[in-house]
Amino acid sequence: MPVGYGRVVASEIEGAADAALLADLRGVLGDRARDNDFERGLYSRDGSIEGSSPAIVCLPTSAADVAQIVRICRQHRRPFLARGSGTGLAGGAVPVGRPVVVATSKMDRIIEVDIANRIAWVEPGVLNLDLSRALSPLGFHFAPDPSSQQVCSIGGNIANNSGGPHCLAYGVTTAHVAALEVVLPSGEITVFGGVDAEPPGFDLRGLFVGSEGTMGIATKAAVRLTPNAPTVRTLLLDFDDVSEGSAAVSAIIAAGLVPSALEMMDQRAIEIVEAFAHAGYPTGAAAVLLVELDGLGGGVEAGVEIVREVAERHHAGHVRVAADDAERALLWKGRKNAFGAVARIKPDYYLHDTVVPRSRLTEVLEKVYRIADAYDLIAVNVFHAGDGNLHPILAFDRREPGVDERVKAAGRDIVAASIEAGGVLSGEHGIGLEKRDYMGMLFSTHDMYTQDLVRETFDPDGLANPLKIIPTGSRCSDSFHQHVPEGAWV
Amino acid sequence: MNRRSSGGSEPQWEGASTGSPDAGASLAANIAAEVTAFAHEVGSCDPVTVVGAQAHWDVGGTPLAGTREVRAPAGVWEHEPSEMTVRCGAxxxxxxxxxxxxxxxxxxxxxxxxxxATVGGVLACGFSGHRRLRYGHVRDLVLQTRHVDASGKVVTAGGPTVKNVSGYDLARLLVxxxxxxxxxxxxxxxxxxxxxASQWLTGDGDPFxxxxxxxxxxxxxWNGSHAWILLEGDPADVAAEASKLEPAGFAPCDGPPPIPAVGRESMRPSDxxxxxxxxxEWLAEVGIGLVxxxxxxQAAPVAPANALLMDQLKQRLDPDNRLNPGRRPW
Incomplete structure (x- = not known):
């Protein structure tokens, strides 16, 4: 769990309006509609560094509940926003415009596992790892595996089109969602996509995945089951030189391998992870690569040999092959908990997410270190090297005066450096609030206008998680009339 | 169009010498020129239909008579084997x-x-090939699109890297x-x-x-009596998997019969x-549900709420119905 921070400034309470809204919501949900300060505080932030307080928090247990909440919000012209586990890192679940938060945590049933169609129907509050654990005895798993998978929800994965280390071979969430039951911003319930081969019409399912709750609220999903690989090999390679490590990444891919995961950690990351996980990571190394190959035995063993050859060519110090599942789990424990381990050097961190072409990894990494130095911050790099997905961590102490501004400025410079190298704004965390105003670095005004036209089709009144993804001013329309509360960083 | 032209990683135009920033800049300029020329050709006024190889010409209805025909640019513009990406004209x-x-x-x-068939034609139809079972839907192979919209302007969606969640996924909408x-x-x-390695096997065993x-x-x-199974991968793995199939009545063969190309009936794999x-005569994709x-x-009906959204998307993005009039994907 990220150690985010934020300023929650209570805005002037429009008491009467909130009270009337709460009364209507209580009519449907009873005490599952709440407005106490404690819970509003709990739901005021996500894993990002943004924060703003909701008016009311609702805990629906069914799609019908969600539809009623949305209809009531429409009657009151009040924004609403879905929230899973709140682990998002781009501010997508930060309440803006004094909205009603629709927390999906009580909608956490695995409804049906349908092996014949290799589908599981789940509610949005099911946790990612719980689903894979439930599928494991049947020989399957849900492929997207964000580092937060112990706590993040399937609904959140859908909203953010989440990734994870194993998306290198298996693709991000959208490739693993066949159908979605959705409560539209109109309050109507419908199903996008389907379990059948080619559902007719435009791919509304594909549009919805990754739309961060701005096109409605998913209340059920048919997710695809991926068969567990018969053979898995996990290798740890260490390098004296970061650029050799990066070059090895490209060489592995160029050799025709598609590892199921190809992760890199820099020296600082190795040190903090080893101090916490005791996985035997080589603390003197400048970089390590964690390479996982899975599939049938022949291809995997041939791949191990290719990785060994690449390692030798790029002067890797050691090639450690995990001997068994326990050792493999230990190596992954270090990787997946690296972010929390940052607390060993500084109490707070800001985690970035950009993607660059693999061939530019070394150059952009060097820039990241320079940027961090320039703003007197500490950069730690743990990332999905195989797909060029950088995750620079800026470690800091929020008690230092003026540090917020430095963190934000450094973040912006990292995004700019990534885009300059031919990259994109986000690989798997989404845009949310954090990168909304950077969209113009990647897209033209007309591109964003077009995206907003599409969004508006779903939500002409701008009530579904407003002010996210698309910068204000992309349209001349008045669809962004919501008041941004004072103190919210948007 | 030119916003990435200053990037140092711009690729080489086909046949251009590698490594020189000038070559990269000229490649970007050439691609931009091709795309801009197509945008001008599409224009902003009259009804247009884009013609590829006409391999799927009747899908979703034929274009209205008299609709002006345009052709998208062709050419493999950039292929970086170590990036595992390719950029080409539609x-x-x-x-x-x-x-x-x-x-x-x-x-x-x-x-x-x-x-x-053209790349653009395959994507516009959204027709995955017979190896979807292994490699997924064609839309999951698309990283970035540039399209010309109803106003004759170029719109970029997605991103050039193998992983990207920047903004709304218009590329999937277009497929x-x-x-x-x-x-x-x-x-x-x-x-x-x-x-x-790659090996087809056939036999009358149970494909499920x-x-x-x-x-x-x-x-x-599967055609109801016989099945054709394609195994791909490491030679040892293909051989091992094939040997598992032999007791079930499958033997190596050259490949399946031609796949019927007129109708695509969509159902749940279990159905x-x-x-x-x-x-x-039919051939079904087991595990996918396509016949x-x-x-x-006859296409399956679309739920009323979805049909309304689809109509409104069309209305917003092409208010004069000038893009491929006569066609409708549902």
């Missing part, structure tokens, strides 16, 4: 793309029945839209290594049992079993 034929990628042992498994929301000009696709037996087969086609014993027929197939 008018490039799948045959040309495949031949180019094969030089470095890569592929994009679009697999149309006729490889004279399968039959060119009714925008005309594809350029795409960046994800490439994959060509498998080291075979699917459960195998680890990620590339294709299982295919019920086709056993039904007449007619290829020689006859046209």
């Amino acid at each position: 008018g490039t034929t799948v045959a040309d793309l495949s031949a180019h990628l094969a030089q470095t042992g890569q592929m994009v498994p679009l697999d149309p029945a006729d490889d004279a 399968g839209s039959l060119g009714t929301l925008g005309l594809l000009a350029e795409v960046i696709l994800r490439t994959l290594p060509v498998p080291a 049992a075979a699917f459960d037996l195998l680890y990620r087969p590339s294709s299982i086609l 295919l079993r019920a086709l056993a014993g039904t007449g007619g 290829h027929r020689h006859e046209a197939v």
Whole structure:
């Protein structure tokens, strides 16, 4: 769990309006509609560094509940926003415009596992790892595996089109969602996509995945089951030189391998992870690569040999092959908990997410270190090297005066450096609030206008998680009339 | 269009010398010129239809008579084998793309029945090939699109890297839209290594049992009495998987019969079993739920709420109905 921070400034309470809204919501949900300060505080932030307080928090247990909440919000012209586990890192679940938060945590049933169609129907509050654990005895798993998978929800994965280390071979969430039951911003319930081969019409399912709750609220999903690989090999390679490590990444891919995961950690990351996980990571190394190959035995063993050859060519110090599942789990424990381990050097961190072409990894990494130095911050790099997905961590102490501004400025410079190298704004965390105003670095005004036209089709009144993804001013329309509360960083 | 032209990683125009920033800049300028020329050709006034190889010309209805025809740019513009991405004009034929990628042992498994089909045509129809079981839907191979919209402007969606969640996923919306929301000009696709070994097997064993037996087969086609199974990967693995199939009555063969190319009936994979014993010539994709027929197939109805959204999307993105009038993907 990220150690985010934020300023929650209570805005002037429009008491009467909130009270009337709460009364209507209580009519449907009873005490599952709440407005106490404690819970509003709990739901005021996500894993990002943004924060703003909701008016009311609702805990629906069914799609019908969600539809009623949305209809009531429409009657009151009040924004609403879905929230899973709140682990998002781009501010997508930060309440803006004094909205009603629709927390999906009580909608956490695995409804049906349908092996014949290799589908599981789940509610949005099911946790990612719980689903894979439930599928494991049947020989399957849900492929997207964000580092937060112990706590993040399937609904959140859908909203953010989440990734994870194993998306290198298996693709991000959208490739693993066949159908979605959705409560539209109109309050109507419908199903996008389907379990059948080619559902007719435009791919509304594909549009919805990754739309961060701005096109409605998913209340059920048919997710695809991926068969567990018969053979898995996990290798740890260490390098004296970061650029050799990066070059090895490209060489592995160029050799025709598609590892199921190809992760890199820099020296600082190795040190903090080893101090916490005791996985035997080589603390003197400048970089390590964690390479996982899975599939049938022949291809995997041939791949191990290719990785060994690449390692030798790029002067890797050691090639450690995990001997068994326990050792493999230990190596992954270090990787997946690296972010929390940052607390060993500084109490707070800001985690970035950009993607660059693999061939530019070394150059952009060097820039990241320079940027961090320039703003007197500490950069730690743990990332999905195989797909060029950088995750620079800026470690800091929020008690230092003026540090917020430095963190934000450094973040912006990292995004700019990534885009300059031919990259994109986000690989798997989404845009949310954090990168909304950077969209113009990647897209033209007309591109964003077009995206907003599409969004508006779903939500002409701008009530579904407003002010996210698309910068204000992309349209001349008045669809962004919501008041941004004072103190919210948007 | 030129916003990335200053990037140092701009690729080489086909045949251009590598490594020189000038070559990169001139490549970017050449691509931009091709796309801009297409945008001018599409214009902003009259009804237009984009013509590829006409391999899927009747899908979703034929264009209204008198609709002006335009052609998307063709050419494999950038292929970085170590990035596993390829950038090409939407008018490039799948045959040309495949031949180019094969030089470095890569592929994009679009697999149309006729490889004279264009990349843009395959994507506009959203028709995955017979290896979808292994490689996924064609829309999951698309990283970035540039299309010309109804106002004649170029719109970029997605991003050039293998992983990207920046902004709304308009690229997925365009796949399968039959060119009714925008005309594809350029795409960046994800490439994959060509498998080291590839083997078809055929027999009269149970294809559903075979699917459960195998680890990620590339294709299982079934006509109600016989099945054709494609195994791909490391030679040792292909041999081992094939040996699992032999007791079930499967033996190596050259490949499946031609896949019927007229109708595509979509059902749940589990519903295919019920086709056993039904007449007619058809070939079904086991594990996917698609039945290829020689006859046209009535499309399933779209839920009213979805139809309304689709109509409104069309209305917003093409208010004058000038993009491929006469076609409708549902």
